[in-house]
Amino acid sequence: MWCLSLQVLGKHGVARFSDLGASRGKDYCINISSSWTLSPLQHPNTSTVEVYDLTQSVLCSDSDVPDAGFIGRIAMVTGGNCTFYEKVHLAENNGAKGLLIFTIEDLIFPNGNTSQYEEITIPLALLSYADLLDIRTHFGDRKQVALYSPDEPDVYFSVVVIFILAVGTVVGGGYWAGVREHEKRLQGEECKTEEMSPKIISLLVASCCVWLVLLYFFYDHMVYFFIVVFCLVSPVGLYKCLWPVVCRIPVGMCRVPENMVPCLKMRPDLRMVLLAVLCASVSIIWGVFRNDNRWAWVLQDILGMAFCMYLLKLFRMPSLRACTLLLGGLLFYDVFFVFITPYFTKSGESIMAEVAGGPSVSSTQEKIPMVLKVPSLNFTAVFCSWPFLLLGLGDILLPGLLVAYCHRFDVLVQAPRVYFMASVLGYSVGLVLSFVFVLLMKSAQPALLYLVPCTLLFSLPVALWRSELKLYWNGGRFL
Incomplete structure (x- = not known):
């Protein structure tokens, strides 16, 4: 009884963090959704992007955006207080090349309006709050990240x-x-x-x-x-x-x-x-x-x-x-x-x-x-x-x-x-x-x-x- 099902919390990918300019880093699990993002590259051997750490902010209003914006960088923020769409919309309008949201809850993307999905042109990914603490421990203030999604079937063995x-x-x-x-x-x-x-x-x-x-x-x-x-x-x-x-x-x-x-x-x-x-x-x-x-x-x-x-x-x-x-x-x-x-x-x-x-x-x-x-x-x-x-x-x-x-x-x-x-x-x-x-x-x-x-x-x-x-x-x- 019950039923046979594939319990999927979203499509999983990888965020490889490293100190700015360093070649060695550490991998973290991310949850991505094709409805919310452009597909990240398939392999880790891709160019890294500098990270703008704004995790002390939830990025829900213009006042949360730094004066110089996020030009050419991937923004890291904390979840809560507003929708994911509002966060990524603010990030994209201020020059971000992507958005990472750290959340205490399960890495699950909410439902949203299809027209809103189509407006987004930068990658959006969720990470756990535990990973945020680990990133702060292992890397300095200036760090970089490469996002990729291994091309693997949903079910292997x-x-x-x-x-x-x-x-x-x-x-x-x-x-x-x-x-x-x-x-x-x-x-x-x-x-x-x-x-x-x-x-x-x-x-x-x-x-x-x-x-x-x-x-x-x-x-x-x-x-x-x-x-x-x-x-x-x-x-x-x-x-x-x-x-x-x-x-x-x-x-x-x-x-x-x-x-x-x-x-x-x-x-x-x-x-x-x-x-x-x-x-x-x-x-x-x-x-x-x-x-x-x-x-x-x-x-x-x-x-x-x-x-x-x-x-x-x-x-x-x-x-x-x-x-x-x-x-x-x-x-x-x-x-x-x-x-x-x-x-x-x-x-x-x-x-x-x-x-x-x-x-x-x-x-x-x-x-x-x-x-x-x-x-x-x-x-x-x-x-x-x-x-x-x-x-x-x-x-x-x-x-x-x-x-x-x-x-x-x-x-x-x-x-x-x-x-x-x-x-x-x-x-x-x-x-x-x-x-x-x-x-x-x-x-x-x-x-x-x-x-x-x-x-x-x-x-x-x-x-x-x-x-x-x-x-x-x-x-x-x-x-």
Whole structure:
């Protein structure tokens, strides 16, 4: 659930600062917009321009302009008090060759009037306030800058990476579910599941709608609830995924001494305690540094993948009929909130995309953590706040329930994992289709629209071929 989208805060470029006349400098990330600027040169080997540091001013009126103007120089000013257009208009009228605006907020260009865009003939770029402090530290009063924009595709390996992560999670969770089913049957344990009625499924879909609408209207408050929930439940999934590996390590098998600590009264193995501390530490570190786009996304993806795999092992769908009803209902939910809601929102953006990436009107920089996120892995990603490719955990977990059901059904009919492999192939094809449509349409897509039909349609022919369609559809008490 959520949606598959490319979260773009603008086109990123590079500002190479150096002391006036010096050859060596330092690169900083800038946010540029073709609507506001002429395209900067493509390579750093271009002539540099002297900088006029006016960062003590916001450049909103003629009184802020120096007496001699900015003739032949790039002006540096602070954001605020007036529109970007007013700032760049003043700079251009007073001879500036470009304008750099430092801002404390995210490097996002606002909407503006098209006719105003066409009037601007000098480059305009945004830099972070943290970079301003760094520039003041490293360079003297007289400095120069070269602006350029590497000619790179929007998406390099990020699509491949998120594909591997998503499919790997589905394969891992589905395989784990089948192995657990096989072990239970070998041990003679009865595998009970309750049939999911249409009423229960309708309630699940309705609850998803309610939560999403609450998030949309009360995002600044609800987002913290989801962050806390993610921090509490994700380390459980990580622990459950790592324990089967750790338990095979013949180290730390001694039990903790007798104690009165509530969670240690049962005297668990030392390795269990250490693993629990490790998993909790990963969650805490992510919680503290979650907004550091340079590396926090790695921890978020690890926690999210582990939690999804654990849930796929834990939850047991009773039949293909239940899977179809659940996935069909949530497919409709996904499509409605991505394709239909833009007609009802003031911004014209879908509710799903707004919630997944954070509403533009939100006063907080927080993002919902229930997504896999991978940055655009290109040159500027080394030091920029990258645009992210987002895939909701629901788009892994929900089709993954069908994949897990298929592997358990393989165990039931003693098939050589044919249902499992067919469903994984279907999920992979559906994910590729969703990526293709994201890149072609340049907009968020309801991933379940592609994942659900493909996963179902790839597994059903196997049941027909093996003459097991009725058993596959009903499942019943066997699963």
